[in-house]
Amino acid sequence: MPLDEGGPADSWWSEAVVYQIYPRSFADSNADGIGDLQGVVERFDHLSRLGVDVLWLSPVHPSPHDDNGYDISDYQDIDPLFGTLADFDRLLEAVHGRGMKLVMDLVVNHTSDEHPWFTASRDGGRKGSRRDWYIWRPARDGMEPGTPGAEPNNWESWFSGSAWTYDEAGGEYYLHTFSRKQPDLNWENPEVRQAVQAMMRWWLDRGVDGFRMDVINLVSKDPALPDGHVPEGSSYGDGSPSYVCGPRIHEYLAELHREVIAPCPRRLLTVGEMPGVTVEEARLFTDPARRELDMVFQFEHVGLDQGPGGKFDVRPLRLTDLKASLGRWQTGLGDTGWNSLYWNNHDQARVVSRFGDDSPAHRDRSAKLLATVLHLHRGTPYVYQGEELGMANAPFASIEDFRDIESLNHHRERTALGVDEEQILAGLRDRSRDNARTPMQWDATRHAGFTTGTPWIAVNPDHVHVNAEAQLADPDSVFHHYRRLIALRHTEPAVTHGDFHLLHPDHEQLYAFTRRDIASGTELLVLANFGGTDLTVELPGGWEDSETLIADLPAPAPLTASHTLRPWEAHVHRRTL
Known part of the structure; x- marks a missing residue:
């Protein structure tokens, strides 16, 4: 059924699930070791079986690939590495033919220096x-x-x-706020904004259904460009107060909506990636009355396990911090705006290795738990390729195994400061973006069925056990758990429309909350044991006769006032109000 049917036509995305494809690592059709658009088409049955509604395609434009395609040298063409415009049109036709929609990456804070x-x-x-x-x-x-x-x-x-x-x-x-080969555009110049708008209209005329806007809240800079505060131990200043949600950002986004999004006859999806955005700012960006964006990607929850040294200064996650953060966003956007929900993307290490337990004993179970918790929140869930299989971080042995510019620059900088090599590598193994970019694991054959050539980055050796072919055949697999969660969102109004109430906020191992939808007379209870030991919890009354909708372990015990959850066990219950 087309997504515009069966729900409010102006908010179809509230009932949808988005699947992100990183084309370079998804499927290679021509044996050059790099994924391509034809590879996506050839693997389309996987996406149909999963039941997702929207594909978000990371950049496929011509690029020198200093930052793996986020340095664009031509906004209105396809890089030969990935195919041709004709290949893109065939992919778009296949997407629409399956009743899905396609969202393009929009990278307009900067271009390539070869543009x-x-x-x-x-x-x-x-x-x-x-x-x-x-x-x-x-x-x-x-x-x-x-x-x-x-x-x-x-x-x-x-x-x-x-x-x-x-x-x-x-x-x-x-x-260049990023690589030296990614010079920042000057959005103060109206000609720049008009050129960006013309390019967006060109893609909309081609049939795309919206845009994921890369670091869009950085496009407005304080024209004075003042020095930033120099953190202790750093040689440079933090310029972010002068360009994160800068002085004209709301004006620019309202202009994009007015000139490009609103005139389109189709109801589009716009999501802005916004590092450093606060709940209060996000309410403004996503308030429908302001006509700026449908939702934002915020980074608060994926920064909770970072120490004062930044991304590669790894600290254990405290579950209470995670609950407080996600709960604040649920409440903050509960009456105005909309949340995006994600654990993984092309910039984040694999969540089962990060917030779960990727040991053989608990990997599948914790992957299912993380999926259950995320998808039962209020907002639009995003699934990153391989997440639905429980793909984990890769065992990078040395710096020669890494490809990402951020990781390589960090290694070079820390090495120059005399930091121990193993200490540097430990941080990279935990947090490098390359963890998200190892090839999709399709089967147990050499190179995981990703390519018959030599892959641009090594395949995770665990693909012999963790792959799509094996999971499709196993009804209790991580893949089928994701499929059931996605189906639940499509059929249970409380998942989409229900309010959110966090239970036991101070508990260090239990993640529990309710979703209540007055219109349908339904309330859901979500219980999740974030740990490797049994957990007994006291539940609110009235749930003993509830229906179990979904569980990550077979045969969950009936709910009792004092209920025991097994290690990494999560389930969802429904009762009538």
Whole structure:
């Protein structure tokens, strides 16, 4: 059934589940070791069986691949690595033919330094024809350009080092909040915004159904570009107060909606990736009356296991912190706006290794528990490829096994500071984005059925046991548990529309909450034991005769006032109000 039927036409995505495809690692159809669009088409039955409604396609545009495609050199074409525009059209036709929708990645905080816009901006130095399309600044007063400390300000790039690169041809620096090959666009220039809008309309005319907007809350910068605070032990300043949800961000997003999204005859999905966004800001971004975005990706919950040293400073997760964070977002957007729900994506380590237990004894069980907890929250769930199999972090042996620019830069920087090699590798093994980017595990054959060539990054050796073929044949597998959760969202109104009430917020092992939908007269109870030991909990009254809807272990015991959950056990119960 088409998604626009069976629910409010202006919010079809509230009842949908999105599946993210990282094309480079999904399926390779031509044996070059890199996934492609035809590979997605050939594996489409997997997505149909899972029951997802929307595909989110990570960038497939022409790119030098300094940041694996998030450095785009042509917004209106397909990189030959992935195929052609004709291949894309065939994929889109297949998506729509199965009653699904397709969302494209929109990467417009920056381009590649090989994009014609930047070439024109750089050519001719300060007289470049598109000079003002990017953010150029001279050296600090009295400083020799190109010397240490002469950068226009002290900002640090998200990928380590200065956020400025000196261009000798023009005698100025350009800003790049990420890689030096990803110069930031100057959104203060209306010509830039108009070019972005024209490009978006071009894809909508082709038939896509919306956009996931990469780091979209970084596009508005304080024009003064002031120095940032220098954290202890750092050589650079934190510039984020000057560009995270910057001064004109709401104006820019309202303009995009007014000029591109609203005129489209189809009801689109827009989700903004927003590092550093707060609940209060997200209420504004997702308030339907403001006409900016449908939902945002926030990062609060995936930063809870980081120490003061940042992403690679790994700390154990406290369940109370996770419950408090997710509960705050559930409550904060409960009456205005909408939540996106995710554990994994192309930038996050695998959740079963991170928040679960990837040992053989508990891997499947904890993967199912994590899925149950996430999908029963209020919001739109996002499944990242392989998550539905319980794919885990990879056993990277040395720095030569990594491919991601963020990981390689971190290793180089920490090595230069004299940090112990094994300490650096330990952080990378736990948190590197490469954990999410190892090839999809289709079967137990060599290279997991991903390619008959040599994969661009090594396949996780556990694919001989953890793969789609084996799980499809096992009705108790992680895959089939995800399939049942997705089906439950499509059929149970309380999952989509019910309110959220957290139980036992201070319990260090129990995650429990209710979802109540007055309109359907239904209430759901979710119980999850986040631990490897039995757990006895006291339940509120009235649940003894409830119906068990879904469970991650067979034959869950009937609920009692004092109920015992087995290790990593999770189940969902329903009662009539």
